[in-house]
Amino acid sequence: MLTRALAGEAAAFGMLVRTHQRSVYSLALRMLSDRHEAEDLAQEVFLGLHRNLPSVESPAHLTFWLRKVTLNRAIDRLRREPRQTVSLEDAGALVIDGTEQRDPLLQRRLRALLAQLTPAARAVMLLRYQEDLNPNEIARTLNMSINTVKSHLKRSLATLRERIGSGADMGAGKTELGCLSDEAG
Amino acid sequence: MSNELNDRLRAALRPVDPGESFTQGVLARIAGEPPGLRVSAHRAVRMLELRWLSGALLAVAAAGFLVAHQWQARQHAQQGQEARRQVMEALRVTSEKLDLAYQVVKDKEHSGA
Numbered sequence: 142m143l144t145r146a147l148a149g150e151a152a153a154f155g156m157l158v159r160t161h162q163r164s165v166y167s168l169a170l171r172m173l174s175d176r177h178e179a180e181d182l183a184q185e186v187f188l189g190l191h192r193n194l195p196s197v198e199s200p201a202h203l204t205f206w207l208r209k210v211t212l213n214r215a216i217d218r219l220r221r222e223p224r225q226t227v228s229l230e231d232a233g234a235l236v237i238d239g240t241e242q243r244d245p246l247l248q249r250r251l252r253a254l255l256a257q258l259t260p261a262a263r264a265v266m267l268l269r270y271q272e273d274l275n276p277n278e279i280a281r282t283l284n285m286s287i288n289t290v291k292s293h294l295k296r297s298l299a300t301l302r303e304r305i306g307s308g309a310d311m312g313a314g315k316t317e318l319g320c321l322s323d324e325a326g
Numbered sequence: 327m328s329n330e331l332n333d334r335l336r337a338a339l340r341p342v343d344p345g346e347s348f349t350q351g352v353l354a355r356i357a358g359e360p361p362g363l364r365v366s367a368h369r370a371v372r373m374l375e376l377r378w379l380s381g382a383l384l385a386v387a388a389a390g391f392l393v394a395h396q397w398q399a400r401q402h403a404q405q406g407q408e409a410r411r412q413v414m415e416a417l418r419v420t421s422e423k424l425d426l427a428y429q430v431v432k433d434k435e436h437s438g439a
Contacts (some may be wrong), residue, residue, distance in 0.1 A: 151353065158349050166348065167341035180344060187352045250336035302331065304407040
């Protein structure tokens with residue numbers, strides 16, 4: 142597919158977009174917390190890919206490139222135009238697929254809490270829990286040291302545990318949140 | 327226990343698909359780009375050709391280096407053989423001269439006696 146896209150076949154490039162759009166769009170959405178901006182950024186990333194296709198060496202390199210460029214562009218946008226943090230009341234706006242099978246409230250709250258992390262910490266968490274990368278892979282993608290990645294993960298998880306624990310009476314089931322607040326201790 | 331938080335984070339961060347309209351939007355934006363920015367088939371083929379060409383050049387350079395290295399090694403071996411032959415020849419001549427001198431001295435001793 143990559144070779145065919147490289148040869149200028151539009152249908153093959155369309156297939157590449159379809160294959161990777163979930164990952165790219167979701168990274169952009171959870172970094173920017175805005176559907177329209179996320180869609181715009183994700184489209185820009187694919188336009189950039191189209192221009193730089195000859196430099197892509199393999200399917201693995203393509204995935205690496207897309208994650209790196211998406212997160213770097215999102216971080217750049219956030220630096221240029223800092224956002225207000227998303228309140229827990231607005232967290233419902235982040236639910237976008239309607240396919241959550243259990244704990245929908247808790248999942249909304251987790252996403253809202255993630256949106257309150259610094260852009261770099263959020264990028265690390267997204268690569269770890271959305272893309273399932275290990276700390277070494279995250280360090281390479283974000284051009285960070287492995288210790289920085291581990292430190293972001295540790296601090297972000299501690300923050301999430303603490304905030305979920307302290308907000309146990311704010312709407313989600315107490316049993317579910319009780320389990321998570323136990324983890325903090 | 328922390329596995330539970332990991333699982334919940336993974337569930338909360340499941341990737342979502344922006345839909346077919348997104349794909350169409352990307353393709354439409356590419357179609358609307360100035361031609362200079364598009365990856366033409368010609369350019370892509372040229373890139374592939376350049377990659378092949380650079381690979382072939384590298385292979386030729388490596389082969390040339392190997393041949394030159396072997397030729398140089400053979401030259402050294404031949405020079406060594408020649409030097410050895412010359413040393414042996416010199417030793418042989420020296421030995422003959424010494425024999426001759428010994429013979430002359432011996433003959434003189436006999437005639438003196």
